[in-house]
Amino acid sequence: MVLCFMLSDRVAAPPVIALRAIEKWYGTRDRPVHALSATDLDVGAGELLVLLGPSGCGKTTLLRMIGGLIAPTSGHLSIVGRSLWARGERQSDALADLGMVFQDANLFPWLSIEDNISLPLELKGMSATARRTKAHDLMKLVGISGFEKRWPRELSGGMRQRAAIARALSYDPKILLMDEPFGALDAMTRDAMNLELQRLFLTTEKSIVLVTHSIAEAVFLADRIVLLSPRPGRIDQIITVPFARPRTLELQATAEFQSIVLGLRQRLTEIS
Amino acid sequence: MAEAPSDAAFTGRPAPQRRSWLAGREATIPWITTPLLLAVLVAIWHSYVRVSGISPFILPGPGAVLSDWIDLIQSRRAWFHAGMTVYATLVGFFWAALIGVVLGVLIARIRWLELTLNPFIVATQVIPKVALVPLFVVWFGFGITSKVIVAGVLAFFPILTNTVLGVKSIDEGHRDVMTALNASRWQIFRRLELPSALPYILTGFEVGIVLAIIGAVVGEYLGGNQGLGHLLIQSMNGFETSQMFAVLIQMSLIGFAFYFSIGLLKRLLIPWHATGGA
Numbered sequence: 001m002v003l004c005f006m007l008s009d010r011v012a013a014p015p016v017i018a019l020r021a022i023e024k025w026y027g028t029r030d031r032p033v034h035a036l037s038a039t040d041l042d043v044g045a046g047e048l049l050v051l052l053g054p055s056g057c058g059k060t061t062l063l064r065m066i067g068g069l070i071a072p073t074s075g076h077l078s079i080v081g082r083s084l085w086a087r088g089e090r091q092s093d094a095l096a097d098l099g100m101v102f103q104d105a106n107l108f109p110w111l112s113i114e115d116n117i118s119l120p121l122e123l124k125g126m127s128a129t130a131r132r133t134k135a136h137d138l139m140k141l142v143g144i145s146g147f148e149k150r151w152p153r154e155l156s157g158g159m160r161q162r163a164a165i166a167r168a169l170s171y172d173p174k175i176l177l178m179d180e181p182f183g184a185l186d187a188m189t190r191d192a193m194n195l196e197l198q199r200l201f202l203t204t205e206k207s208i209v210l211v212t213h214s215i216a217e218a219v220f221l222a223d224r225i226v227l228l229s230p231r232p233g234r235i236d237q238i239i240t241v242p243f244a245r246p247r248t249l250e251l252q253a254t255a256e257f258q259s260i261v262l263g264l265r266q267r268l269t270e271i272s
Numbered sequence: 273m274a275e276a277p278s279d280a281a282f283t284g285r286p287a288p289q290r291r292s293w294l295a296g297r298e299a300t301i302p303w304i305t306t307p308l309l310l311a312v313l314v315a316i317w318h319s320y321v322r323v324s325g326i327s328p329f330i331l332p333g334p335g336a337v338l339s340d341w342i343d344l345i346q347s348r349r350a351w352f353h354a355g356m357t358v359y360a361t362l363v364g365f366f367w368a369a370l371i372g373v374v375l376g377v378l379i380a381r382i383r384w385l386e387l388t389l390n391p392f393i394v395a396t397q398v399i400p401k402v403a404l405v406p407l408f409v410v411w412f413g414f415g416i417t418s419k420v421i422v423a424g425v426l427a428f429f430p431i432l433t434n435t436v437l438g439v440k441s442i443d444e445g446h447r448d449v450m451t452a453l454n455a456s457r458w459q460i461f462r463r464l465e466l467p468s469a470l471p472y473i474l475t476g477f478e479v480g481i482v483l484a485i486i487g488a489v490v491g492e493y494l495g496g497n498q499g500l501g502h503l504l505i506q507s508m509n510g511f512e513t514s515q516m517f518a519v520l521i522q523m524s525l526i527g528f529a530f531y532f533s534i535g536l537l538k539r540l541l542i543p544w545h546a547t548g549g550a
Contacts, residue, residue, distance in 0.1 A: 067452055092454050100452040106445040110467040110544045120453050123463070151544050167449075 014081065015042035016097070016175055016207045017066060022075035024061055024233075034232035035061045038075065041226065041235065043175075048201055048208045050222035052215065052264070054272035058233020059211045060179055066209060067100045067177045080174055099168030103180040105160035107152035107167075114139070114148040117166045124171065138166040141203075143196065158189040162196070169204065178210040182217070191249055194220055198246060215264045219257060220247060227264065229271035236271055239264070332514035341518035354522060356498040360416055360488035361530070364423025365481055372428050372480070373473060376435025377465075386436075393432070401425050402490050409495045419491035419499065426487035427480035431473070438472025439465055471545045474538050481530045489523060500526075 024036040036058040043049050051059040064070045068090045077084045079094040107116045118131035139145045142162040182190045212218050218225050222241050229236040314334050321333040344350045379386045412418040450460045492501025500523050507515040
């Protein structure tokens with residue numbers, strides 16, 4: 001009952017990300033590369049959407065366009081109802097709803113962990129005391145309390161990535177964009193981070209778009225998986241993952257989980 | 273293990289009996305070995321002068337040099353000369369640092385400027401700049417100005433090239449972070465480019481300050497009647513070899529002081545960096 005209500009609620013709410021005929025060409029006029037053919041996509045409020053596909057399918061290009069790091073060649077892109085691009089300029093009000101996490105933590109080595117996390121707040125002109133309070137709360141949220149004054153190089157890869165997530169959450173954006181955030185981590189840490197991300201997703205009510213090339217990670221995390229195929233990049237299919245949350249690592253051993261993974265793997269082999 | 277000691281390298285197991293005496297003492301060992309080695313060298317020098325009976329005009333003994341150096345640091349005139357050398361070095365270095373960093377940042381950021389200036393920078397790198405000193409004397413006279421300019425010109429290029437390198441080697445991922453956060457151009461410069469390039473710039477300073485001293489001293493060799501370089505030439509003309517040594521010691525001490533000042537600056541400004549110490 002509750003689930004049905006939530007689902008209908010989700011469908012009724014306007015999408016937080018809306019792509020209309022978004023297309024991307026790279027390269028020179030003589031040798032253009034079609035990175036992404038005209039794509040329509042909606043991401044619902046409170047949804048965890050995973051972009052999955054072989055390399056060269058344009059999944060990172062797509063994510064970086066949503067994040068405003070690269071401009072689409074044509075099409076319209078809106079974030080929580082506001083256009084991200086207008087007259088060739090990025091719109092800062094739309095950007096304020098986006099937080100980005102990259103494959104590398106990209107922490108600044110000259111800032112302490114605390115200062116790295118509160119860097120976005122500093123850029124927005126928040127006072128030092130307010131920043132510190134906020135940074136401590138965030139560090140508690142992502143589970144790295146006690147490392148406030150450490151340099152990034154003193155932390156493990158997983159902890160650095162937690163700090164990067166805290167940084168992206170610092171200004172409370174509605175949407176978190178994650179580009180293979182756990183791709184550089186070892187398998188054990190990766191499992192832990194997947195559980196951690198799910199916990200954050202359930203407690204913070206963010207919408208998340210996550211790029212990965214790991215099928216198991218996609219199925220474990222996603223509400224919906226967007227499967228992209230290459231040359232040119234385009235949406236091949238969209239799969240809804242039915243498992244209830246919170247999901248546990250044991251879920252990965254179930255037959256239903258395995259069959260979704262297998263189906264995706266076969267399709268990936270066909271298209272890549 | 274016992275029959276195959278090379279195993280340690282493959283299993284990653286430490287070989288304590290072979291390396292342990294160095295472990296944890298790497299920082300303290302130079303404090304013992306450096307004075308020791310210095311004492312040995314001075315002893316060799318001393319006994320060579322004693323045994324060979326070499327003329328003190330060619331090689332004075334360490335005792336004579338020491339007493340001349342003590343005379344030097346007690347003489348107001350010598351401190352005036354040292355002061356002039358320090359002044360020329362610092363003023364030259366200051367302008368080299370200012371112009372080098374500003375021009376370096378501009379060259380690294382403005383592509384057409386880099387393309388325009390690069391051939392000239394490479395050309396001026398190749399020119400032996402010390403050879404230009406007589407020209408500077410002709411242009412700027414025998415006064416302090418020509419020394420300052422020589423010091424500045426020598427210090428300028430390592431600072432410039434290191435700044436360019438520093439600004440250019442900013443991590444693309446770090447740039448992405450600032451772009452995603454909608455940082456302004458000034459914020460990107462102040463919060464990313466400057467701190468990122470700082471270790472490179474300070475390395476440029478480290479090389480530059482030493483070259484500035486060389487520039488000042490060479491400038492003093494060639495003209496004027498001030499500075500340690502002048503004092504050295506004066507000692508040479510008077511066949512006061514032990515005083516030459518004393519002046520050389522004084523120059524080296526000033527050089528050390530400058531070099532360690534930059535090291536201190538590194539500790540203060542880039543404690544996060546591997547070269548910035550703890």
